[in-house]
Structures are given as C-alpha cells and as structure tokens.
Amino acid sequence: MVLEATMICVDNSEWMRNGDYSPSRFQAQSDAVSLICGAKTQSNPENTVGVLTMAAKGVRVLATPTSDLGKILACMHGLEIGGQMNLAAGIQVAQLALKHRQNKKQQQRIIVFAGSPVKHEKKMLELIGRKLKKNSVALDIVNFGEEDEGKTEKLEALLAAVNNNDSSHMVHVPPGPNALSDVLISTPIFTGDGEGGSGFAAAAAAASAGGVSGYDFGVDPNLDPELALALRVSMEEERARQEAAAKKAAEDASKQEKGGGQHAISQDATMTENKTNDLWKQDDESALLQQALAMSMDDPEVSHDVRDTDMSEAATDDPELALALQMSVADSAKDSASQTDVSKLLADQSFVSSVLASLPGVDPNDSSVKDLLASMQSQSDKNEEERPNEEEEK
Amino acid sequence: MACLHDHSCEDHDCSSDWSLYKHIDLSKISALNEATPGSVKSVFKAWEHRLNSSGEHLESNEGDPELLVFIPFTSDVKIKSISIVGGPDGTSPSKMRAFINRDGIDFSDAQSMQAIQEWDLAENMQGVLEYQTRYSKFQSVGNITLHFPDNFGGDITKIHYIGLKGEATQLKRDVVATIVYELMPNPSDHKTRAESGGGLSHVG
Numbered sequence: 193m194v195l196e197a198t199m200i201c202v203d204n205s206e207w208m209r210n211g212d213y214s215p216s217r218f219q220a221q222s223d224a225v226s227l228i229c230g231a232k233t234q235s236n237p238e239n240t241v242g243v244l245t246m247a248a249k250g251v252r253v254l255a256t257p258t259s260d261l262g263k264i265l266a267c268m269h270g271l272e273i274g275g276q277m278n279l280a281a282g283i284q285v286a287q288l289a290l291k292h293r294q295n296k297k298q299q300q301r302i303i304v305f306a307g308s309p310v311k312h313e314k315k316m317l318e319l320i321g322r323k324l325k326k327n328s329v330a331l332d333i334v335n336f337g338e339e340d341e342g343k344t345e346k347l348e349a350l351l352a353a354v355n356n357n358d359s360s361h362m363v364h365v366p367p368g369p370n371a372l373s374d375v376l377i378s379t380p381i382f383t384g385d386g387e388g389g390s391g392f393a394a395a396a397a398a399a400s401a402g403g404v405s406g407y408d409f410g411v412d413p414n415l416d417p418e419l420a421l422a423l424r425v426s427m428e429e430e431r432a433r434q435e436a437a438a439k440k441a442a443e444d445a446s447k448q449e450k451g452g453g454q455h456a457i458s459q460d461a462t463m464t465e466n467k468t469n470d471l472w473k474q475d476d477e478s479a480l481l482q483q484a485l486a487m488s489m490d491d492p493e494v495s496h497d498v499r500d501t502d503m504s505e506a507a508t509d510d511p512e513l514a515l516a517l518q519m520s521v522a523d524s525a526k527d528s529a530s531q532t533d534v535s536k537l538l539a540d541q542s543f544v545s546s547v548l549a550s551l552p553g554v555d556p557n558d559s560s561v562k563d564l565l566a567s568m569q570s571q572s573d574k575n576e577e578e579r580p581n582e583e584e585e586k
Numbered sequence: 587m588a589c590l591h592d593h594s595c596e597d598h599d600c601s602s603d604w605s606l607y608k609h610i611d612l613s614k615i616s617a618l619n620e621a622t623p624g625s626v627k628s629v630f631k632a633w634e635h636r637l638n639s640s641g642e643h644l645e646s647n648e649g650d651p652e653l654l655v656f657i658p659f660t661s662d663v664k665i666k667s668i669s670i671v672g673g674p675d676g677t678s679p680s681k682m683r684a685f686i687n688r689d690g691i692d693f694s695d696a697q698s699m700q701a702i703q704e705w706d707l708a709e710n711m712q713g714v715l716e717y718q719t720r721y722s723k724f725q726s727v728g729n730i731t732l733h734f735p736d737n738f739g740g741d742i743t744k745i746h747y748i749g750l751k752g753e754a755t756q757l758k759r760d761v762v763a764t765i766v767y768e769l770m771p772n773p774s775d776h777k778t779r780a781e782s783g784g785g786l787s788h789v790g
Contacts, residue, residue, distance in 0.1 A: 193774045237769040296690035326619045326650065327692050357623055421773050
C-alpha cells in the first residue's frame with residue numbers, strides 16, 4: 193500500500209490504429225489505463241494518477257495527478273490518434289508534472305505505454321533514465337505494438353538506467369488473443385512491489401471469470417469494505433478458537449492413551465514433563481506429535497518390541513484395560529468427528545501416532561524419530577511440515 | 587556529561603554539544619541520488635562514532651557526485667555549526683549549500699534557488715573541522731536540506747558523518763502538517779495479529 197503519485201504516458205500515434213490487439217491497439221491501451229487507475233486508487237485511496245499523451249499535436253497533459261477516477265476516464269474518452277510518439281519529451285513532462293504534485297509525501301512513478309518505434313538515441317534515453325533515478329522517480333514500461341529490433345534494446349537500456357532497487361519494471365506484451373489488460377494484471381505493474389494491488393487484481397480476475405462469487409465471503413470489498421473487514425476478522429478469530437479447542441482435544445486423547453501404558457507410566461511422566469518444559473510449547477500440535485512419537489520410542493537402546501509386547505501383554509492380560517484403551521481412542525475419534533475438519537485432522541494425527549505406537553512394527557517410525565531427536569532443528573522442521581500439511585488438507 | 591574519548595577536551599567539543607542528532611526525525615530523513623536507498627540514516631550518529639567508518643555510509647550514484655540530504659527535526663532547533671566527515675581519495679564533498687524549512691527540494695530546485703548559506707568544505711577525515719552558521723538565520727529550523735554539488739575529483743561522493751551543533755527548543759514549527767482525510771477505511775491499517783500471521787485465502 194505504497195503512497196504513490198503516478199503519471200501515465202499514453203501512446204496515441206498512428207501506429208495505434210493497428211488491429212493486432214483486439215479491438216484496436218488504442219482501445220486495448222485505454223482499457224489498460226483505466227484498469228491501472230482503478231488498481232492504484234484502490235490499493236491506497238490517497239494515491240493519485242495523471243494522464244498525458246505523447247503523440248498527436250505534441251505532448252499534452254490531459255489530467256494532473258488526481259484521485260478522481262471519473263476525471264481520468266473522461267479524459268481518455270475522445271482522444272485523437274495521429275502523429276509520432278515523442279518518448280523523451282513525454283517522460284520529461286511527466287517528471288515535471290510529478291514534481292508539482294500536491295502531496296510531497298507520495299512516491300513518484302511514471303508508466304509509459306511504448307507501442308510505436310522509438311526514434312531517440314539510446315544515449316539520450318540513458319541520460320533521461322539517470323535523471324529519473326537521481327530524483328528517485330520509478331519507471332514502468334509497457335512494451336507492446338511495433339516490434340523493432342532496436343526498440344527493445346533501447347527500452348532495456350532506459351530501464352537499466354532508471355532502475356533503483358527493482359522499483360522499475362518492463363513488461364513485454366506480444367500480440368495475441370489475450371487482452372492487454374489481462375496480461376498486465378499479473379505483472380508487477382499492477383501488483384506493485386509487495387502485495388499492494390494483488391487484492392484488486394485477484395478480485396478483477398475473479399469478476400471477469402464469473403460473477404460475484406469470486407469475492408471472499410460473498411461480499412464485495414468495493415461496495416462494503418467495513419463488512420468485508422469484519423467478516424475477515426471474525427473468520428480469523430473463529431479459526432484461532434477452533435484450533436485451540438482442537439489442540440485441547442488432542443491433548444486429552446494423548447493423555448488418556450498414555451495412561452494405558454503400565455510399565456512406562458513414570459517414564460512417560462518424566463518424558464512429558466521434559467517435553468512440556470521445552471520451548472516446543474510454542475506449537476502444541478507438533479509438540480503433541482513429538483510426545484506421542486517420543487513416548488513410542490522411549491528407550492532408543494531397548495528394542496521397541498519389548499515395550500510393545502509390554503503393551504500388548506498388558507492389553508491381553510487385562511481385557512478390561514484393552515477395552516478402556518479402545519474406548520478412549522474411540523472417544524477421541526468421536527470428539528473429533530463432531531468438530532470441524534481442522535480439529536479432525538489434528539485428532540487424526542495424534543490418533544495415527546498412537547496407533548503406530550501400539551503396533552509391533554514401528555521401524556519406520558524409529559529412524560524418523562531418531563532423526564528428529566538427533567537434530568536441534570527437529571521442531572522447526574515439524575512446524576514447516578505441519579503447516580503445509582494442514583493447508584493441503586484444508 | 588563526562589567525556590568518553592581518551593584525549594583532553596580543551597581542543598575538541600564534548601559530544602554533548604553535538605547532540606542535535608537526537609532531535610532528528612530519523613524516519614523522515616531522505617536523500618536524493620544515494621546509491622543505496624536508506625543509507626542516509628547511517629550518517630547521523632553520536633560524536634564518538636563519527637570516525638567509525640566500518641558501518642554503512644552515504645554514497646552517491648556512480649559518476650555523479652551530487653547529493654541532497656533532507657533532515658527534518660522533531661522540534662525546532664537552533665543550529666550553531668555543522669561538521670562533515672567525507673570519504674578518502676577525493677570522495678569528500680567540496681561545497682555545501684543549506685536550505686531551511688523548505689519541503690520537497692530536488693536537484694533542479696537546489697541548483698536554481700538561492701541557498702541560505704554556502705560553505706567551501708575541506709577534506710575533514712578526522713572530523714575536527716566545523717563550519718559555523720550565520721546563527722541569526724538558523725534560529726528556528728524545522729528542517730534543513732543540505733546540497734553537496736561537487737567533490738574533490740572522485741567518481742562518487744562519500745559521507746560518513748554529519749554532525750549538527752546547537753540547541754533544541756521545545757517548540758514545534760508545524761503543529762498542523764498536511765491533513766489528508768481517509769476517503770475509505772484501508773484494511774491494511776487495521777490488521778490484527780491473527781491476520782498478519784494467517785493471511786487471506788486467495789481467490790483465482
């Protein structure tokens with residue numbers, strides 16, 4: 193959401209009559225201009241945009257930087273086509289217009305539509321570029337229309353001279369079935385240097401694809417930004433609350449399951465204490481997983497089989513205990529079923545780990561668990577795995 | 587305030603005299619023609635660190651020795667003198683021009699406008715030279731713009747330290763700056779912690 197004043201340099205030379213962009217190069221350019229104005233003013237309502245033409249009767253400023261979208265759209269209407277584009281003069285006049293902007297806090301940016309051949313020398317363009325860089329003006333170039341051998345080279349030289357820290361971009365749009373504006377939506381010219389206009393871009397793309405349903409929560413942020421914001425915030429809070437509830441359920445499940453192991457109760461307690469005392473508390477889901485896995489491996493030297501046979505012995509010795517175990521696991525499964533998908537996933541994971549722990553064949557777990565415990569970074573790795581895992585499942 | 591440097595203080599000013607850097611509004615400092623955006627903030631530091639050239643410093647772009655530094659203050663100050671530590675091998679600035687209380691000066695303005703004062707600088711590697719101001723003209727300075735048009739023949743201009751000596755009044759010059767009202771609420775201004783961590787689900 194950078195505060196920016198933008199001057200758009202429109203090419204209305206004779207070359208714009210060509211129809212290789214539908215409906216004509218000039219029309220495609222006008223659409224792109226209106227889209228850019230919309231994107232800029234939406235990403236920050238205090239942004240201003242101005243327009244000037246570079247050909248016809250000479251460089252002419254149609255609108256000085258203003259935040260009034262209607263004024264800009266009106267001045268794009270009824271433009272005459274003719275003459276030759278004067279790129280150097282256009283850029284210099286744009287720079288002058290930006291210099292006299294009302295709000296000096298705005299960053300300066302020039303967007304140039306270069307559709308016709310560039311008649312200036314490369315040196316001159318580089319000089320202009322350096323002057324723009326010196327006065328910290330960013331430049332975006334849309335290279336479309338005529339494909340001259342020297343043109344791309346000159347424009348790239350200009351971009352290299354202006355570019356300061358990747359704030360300037362050049363986009364090359366070849367003629368084809370896609371509209372000029374559609375191609376531009378996905379470029380940094382729209383999205384800016386961060387996530388600035390991407391919301392607008394996404395909404396515009398969704399709108400063009402099909403209907404109102406493209407918006408989050410079915411509310412158009414343009415029409416009712418407060419409602420959209422309120423819905424978004426409440427969704428986040430709800431998600432956080434459900435995750436907390438799910439974590440609690442998973443904890444209960446793993447606690448019940450641990451209580452079943454007679455031979456290793458004391459060890460479990462110490463293990464649990466160690467784990468909870470760790471910094472792993474930050475991420476409870478993975479901590480629980482760690483606990484379950486660690487509990488399953490308990491003594492790395494002693495074979496798992498011993499412990500597992502203990503468990504199964506205990507189970508077979510005491511059918512009631514086995515039943516209790518099964519019920520506690522079933523309970524947690526039932527609990528999770530009544531909750532949302534997110535918590536179900538969490539319960540599933542701890543459920544899966546508890547199932548794995550009780551199985552005699554736990555060798556796959558063994559090596560992976562050893563890896564986890566060996567490295568200090570095990571926690572952060574698990575974090576990264578858990579997060580994309582959850583996102584996918586969602 | 588005790589002096590921390592190891593030589594006697596009769597010859598040099600104590601760092602408390604050069605403490606105007608504390609009254610600079612660091613977030614609003616800007617420079618034109620700097621090679622690395624944001625590097626201008628590194629030249630405003632305590633007097634003791636003025637010769638510490640290991641950190642960042644202000645450099646101009648290749649082949650262009652001009653620099654323009656805009657320094658706003660948090661309250662009005664009176665500036666008595668200015669000290670500049672430049673770089674070696676001709677990269678020190680040779681002239682300095684100052685403009686007071688002017689917003690948004692760029693190079694064409696700086697070259698055409700009459701400066702409030704101009705100085706010819708010498709290569710000041712030890713930071714012992716200070717350039718006096720015509721004090722009567724620098725009585726209530728809300729912001730100052732320093733223009734360095736030329737250097738001693740180097741390809742670029744390097745500045746390691748800019749020191750300002752004077753006193754700070756508690757007055758504010760522009761209590762009411764430019765007011766721009768919100769036309770519509772900007773959701774990014776109202777991000778909650780959960781939001782900035784979780785993020786939106788993107789459509790399309």
